[in-house]
Amino acid sequence: MATAVPPQDPHGAEKPLSRIQQRNRQRILEAALEVFSAQGFRGATLDEIADCAAMSKPNMLYYFDSKEAIHVALLNTLMQEWLAPLEALDDADEPLEAIMSYVLTKLEMSRRMPRESRLFANEILQGAPRMGPHLEAGLKPLFDAKCALIRQWIDQGEIAAVDPEHLLFTIWAVTQHYADFEAQVGVLVGHSSAGWERARTHVEKMFRSLLTPRPA
Incomplete structure (x- = not known):
């Protein structure tokens, strides 16, 4: 590298x-x-x-x-910023609110950092030739730890029963869509502040509904 x-x-x-x-x-x-x-x-x-x-x-x-050296420097910086919200997802008094905070932080990052998101997406689409070691050494253990934490919250009845791994995949897919497909989003609904507020309201409602435990 x-x-x-x-x-x-x-x-x-x-x-x-x-x-x-x-x-x-x-x-x-x-x-x-x-x-x-x-x-x-x-x-x-x-x-x-x-x-x-x-x-x-x-x-x-x-x-x-x-x-390649320039690209690697950018990816290294991006990984640190991109993983920071996931690292901050920790054992909390209100697990549901902790996950919702993560979801909305990721959505806000897509609003503020669409180029960084697309840089990461392009690297992954090419098979992660320069980022592969970071995914193995950095993201994989963090991902496993956070999935274990989410599974613990499920077992305690703090959030609804979901697949932790695919919950994180879904959060990434939904929030990063607004950055990676920014041109399409702009044509279809525009980029106004009101449009972003609609996105935030919809995404929060969707994940809150998914994760709120149902009465027995």
């Missing part, structure tokens, strides 16, 4: 980035996010990323040695 190449001193030790270097690196990543989310990894080129960053290609390659 390609990696970013930080500046080094003559003795081979990594040098901390200056403020200008940090700003330029972030500029490259922001431009790459725009290009990768629209074109996918295979369709994107270094020239397009450099143009979007308003930077020369040789200057950009000072910070990252390849297109």
